Amino acid sequence: MSIAFWAGLLLALVFVLVLVIWSIRRHRDPSLKIECDFPVDELMPSLAGLTLGTVVGGNSVEVHENGAFYDVLLARIAAARRSVHFETYLWKDGVLGRRVAEALIERARAGVQVRVLLDAQGSRKAGDAVVARMRAAGCRVCFFHKTKLHNLGVMNDRDHRKIVILDGSEAFAGGHCIVDDWLGDAEDKQHFADVSVQLHGPIVHSLQSVFSENWAGETGELFLGDDVFPPLGPAGDVRIHAVFAKPENSAPTVKILHHTVICLARKRIWIQNPYFIPEPAAIDALGAAVERGVDVRVLMPSTSGSDNPMVQHAGHRNFEKLLRCGVRLFEYPHTLLHQKIMTVDGVWSAVGSSNFDDRSFETNDEISLSIADVALAARLDGIFEKYVQRADEIELERWMRRGWGHKLKDNVSYLINEVL
Template structure:
């Protein structure tokens, strides 16, 4: 028999790889944004949680932590852990903050506490390898989400973008903070970012623990049970919360359904703070419909000069004119990156978490967003909007139409890549 030419074997390999990629891609239908209700959103928590494959649980407390103060509280609580520390994040880069987190984890591991650390393999690719080795030597379990391999080739674009921590199964942190030195300080200059996370107590902590368990089990196969991770949690407050994080097959991820559904249900106000705001056509239509209902719709985001990814902001510019023509008010903050992912609807319901308002977060990444029903927390998020909004520039429609040709070329070119930015 004659030996097959090399190109034949290469063709078989290429076909096999393509089939593997196609097999592993998560396809789903996007939600049709025509949902409506006469009920105010403060009566729709069961609907919002049910649509996002979750359950709203009452009896919680929420503390809002901004900027570098978040890590002061987080590390204090980590060092107080008695049984377990579960930590999950996207970015981890060498620096002062990484060293402080390392020391806190080592301290607990030496005290006999079980420490599980889940890092995204792409976002944390620059982590000090010696640091990882030392963490493991001291007893910390460190795993990386979707490391490059033939097994993961079809999901390498699927990143773990969640930022959360659960301590002793009794308290949890969720938000946008990453482990890089830009998250220290108080957003006082272009080198220090603004962000918001929340510190949670009450029954909702079980849901956050479940979100961590989902990806931990996916990477390690390890399950954990018992009072040290899922203790009985009594009511400690009066705030209802639900957690959206599930990604079902052939249906839109829970975070996408949540963010899109509330646009349709607002009666008075939609205030959005998001660092990467690239809404799809259907979301723009829902925002326009909200304005026609008399809803005050505002979006606060970093300007290209303040963003850590100017290309993303330029991609968002593609639809600015369309949104402004429909009455959506847009604000850009030029001084530093505003990384908080917050929404407030009708001054009573609000959302916080890791989810950006773009296709990567809605369709591809693993994310988590909390829906919180509480006027006090909503008011704090509105105050954060107003704090940065005072130094932001509101984009004016007529001036925007006259922006330069080069600017428009950048906007349209960047938008071509919006699915993967």
């Protein structure tokens, strides 16, 4: 047989292999439908049930912004006495990375159990020397989905979570990464804005479970006992449930949560997100909310403020449809706004690691905290209002007049939006 025949056969086999891998790894993407007329904060048990969780009461939540977050985090790590569990997507060697590493090293040398889970892609620049020093001090450092042949089918699945659990009784979650750009107070393009929350109360067990999921998957270790799951009494009156599961035969729970609350909103949906690329069903849901009289606003960085302008261009592709639906869009040009926040009706909030795009909703391992608390919603809306004052609102007529070069970038970028 000819070389052309064998080359064609090999190409066909490669195509079939890629198709099989895609078929195995893809998540089902049903068209979600909701019919309900109850306030969102009264439906917390339903939201938790739909997202495979349980509402936990008796919690406290404290908001930390920008670089000041790390002062609190490092002080609390230094106070840990039994265990430190640290999971993040993005860690780059630098001033901040070395500060965090030193804090973890000091605790490990003091006899504290220190487990560090880093995404192999996002943290590939953490620095071999830094990782080696942590391991030599007794920290257990593990990388999620390393580039190995046996990981071929999951290489596109990344651990995008940012969580820390201390002594099993205190937790942090949000968008902060371990990169020097997150230091400072969002004062310029070299200093990003972000939001994370500090948690006390029974919800900390849920965060510990989230960490355990990928830790056990990568290392096989199951940790038990009061050092990691101590008895936890009430620490406040806030109701929360953690959303993170990706069931094989349904939409990922983070996607279900966001779609459901959009459909339940009665007064207001305010979204702060750095990578806003809603799929058609989400655009329709936001448009339907506007038709119900809901004030829908989205605050995001502009291409000049974003750390990945291609993502923002991909989002631009659907701006016209969103604007025609009545959604108000604001772009912040001064620096990257990295907070991942949504508030609904001034009574409910989502805070976590999830971007508003297909990669976060369909592929990445993420965490969103669903929180019913008026005071927290007001605090997060205040952050929206602070940044929106210096943002540019996108007007439909002006947007339609943007140049052909801009439109070309938008449409080309959107072609690969699921992998951005």
